[in-house]
Amino acid sequence: MNFTRREALIIGAGAVTAAALPMQAFAAAIDDAIAAFTGGAETTDSGITLTAPEIAENGNTVPISVSAPGAESITILASGNPTPNVLTFTFGPLAGSQEASSRIRLAGTQDVIAIAKMKDGTFAMTSSAVKVTIGGCGG
8 A cells, every 4th residue: 555645644643633632531531520529629739648659560450548637538530541530538537547548550651649628628639650561441
């Protein structure tokens, strides 16, 4: 099959556009997830600690831990997953501490975002980049 130069450029441009569309969809999904949890309120970058590995050998089981003293609930989001909402921890009035850990599944290299809703109604947010060498969600 022989392509002219013009046809090759059109096919290449189409491939680049097709590759960029899912990234825009994931960005919109993560923004929507953040807005749904915070109700559109501003977030601060202090008061929450997220611990995640810099490099995860397997995306199927990525260990994370989060701590936010004084939090009512903490949600974990994965910016590159098809469904960004990973999990939410809710702490009752008798909770001894507001920290938790779990293993999550990541589709590939991406940011893991933690948002805490504090008892005073404010929100704290932090993120950590995780490089996945073997994909988890469909990879």
